[in-house]
Amino acid sequence: xxxxxxxxxxxxxxxxxxxxxxxxxxxxxxxxxxxxxxxxxxxxxxxxxxxxxxxxxxxxxxxxxxxxxxxxxxxxxxxxxxxxxxxxxxxxxxxxxxxxxxxxxxxxxxxxxxxxxxxxxxxxxxxxxxxxxxxxxxxxxxxxxxxxxxxxxxxxxxxxxxxxxxxxxxxxxxxxxxxxxxxxxxxxxxxxxxxxxxxxxxxxxxxxxxxxxxxxxxxxxxxxxxxxxxxxxxxxxxxxxxxxxxxxxxxxxxxxxxxxxxxxxxxxxxxxxxxxxxx
Numbered sequence: 001x002x003x004x005x006x007x008x009x010x011x012x013x014x015x016x017x018x019x020x021x022x023x024x025x026x027x028x029x030x031x032x033x034x035x036x037x038x039x040x041x042x043x044x045x046x047x048x049x050x051x052x053x054x055x056x057x058x059x060x061x062x063x064x065x066x067x068x069x070x071x072x073x074x075x076x077x078x079x080x081x082x083x084x085x086x087x088x089x090x091x092x093x094x095x096x097x098x099x100x101x102x103x104x105x106x107x108x109x110x111x112x113x114x115x116x117x118x119x120x121x122x123x124x125x126x127x128x129x130x131x132x133x134x135x136x137x138x139x140x141x142x143x144x145x146x147x148x149x150x151x152x153x154x155x156x157x158x159x160x161x162x163x164x165x166x167x168x169x170x171x172x173x174x175x176x177x178x179x180x181x182x183x184x185x186x187x188x189x190x191x192x193x194x195x196x197x198x199x200x201x202x203x204x205x206x207x208x209x210x211x212x213x214x215x216x217x218x219x220x221x222x223x224x225x226x227x228x229x230x231x232x233x234x235x236x237x238x239x240x241x242x243x244x245x246x247x248x249x250x251x252x253x254x255x256x257x258x259x260x261x262x263x264x265x266x267x268x269x270x271x272x273x274x275x276x277x278x279x
Contacts, residue, residue: 032176033138038169118156125150126158130165137168144177153184181222181234189228191269193217193262194235196246201237205259206245212259216266229273230266 029036049057065073129146133139143166147158154177163170177183182194195201195210210221213232217225224231237246247257249265 032140035138038172118160121151121155121157121161123158123161126161127165130162135166137166140166140168140173140176141180144173144180144183148183153187156185182236184233188231190224190273191230191250192233192248193230193266194233194248195221196235196237196241198237198239198241198246200239201241201245204241204243204245205257206247208259209245209247209257209262212263213266216263217270225270227270227273229270 051057126147129143129150133143133146140162143162144154147162148154151158159170159173159177162168163173177185193213195206195213197206197210210232214220217230217232219225219232221232221234235246235248240246245257247254247262254262254265
């Protein structure tokens, strides 16, 4: 007798599975206060190594691209006699890169001009922040927020220094910085609108204000307008919103955060940028 044709058997199986899952213990990790063990297959930010001469140590052997199970690694170079390009990966998705690194196998070490070392920063302010936060990686989000306040953005040199001071992996710090919309890795350009999205501000119309700014700027949260005049970011009022939504322009709170006023202000900033470009 075929059990798959028994009336109601599928419903019974579904109910049994549902109840078995409902009785399982709930496991909620309060990140970043509680950090899980990093999986050996964790995917972080890839960092290529360079020797003391500024030459990329990668020899473009293509073994990592061949072994990648989902074929997300793309590599490109030149053959040992500098005759033609060698490519591994989906050319329609990724451009060829690192032409010079393959020349190492030809016995001709050359500098990799695509390597642009990150700029150094004065770490005095960052050391003060780390000291006040106790070099605690569990307070990483607070450290990153205060670092951005001190430098205007999150420079690579600052993230490296935080990694060295707290003992947290650089890939984990970069992942945290790139996950939050109010944190930026590039220096700000032009004006910055920031809208708080906490429940209190949402109740006071922050969602409508954000939608109006996105329409007026032709962009989305965390991005800049097409001409780069205004950037739209997320903010945190820390409970100081009061009776209206918390909206800031270049770090200063906007007194009139109505939908009409925000749209008018954003349009005016874009128009001023356009006039300045024509002058």
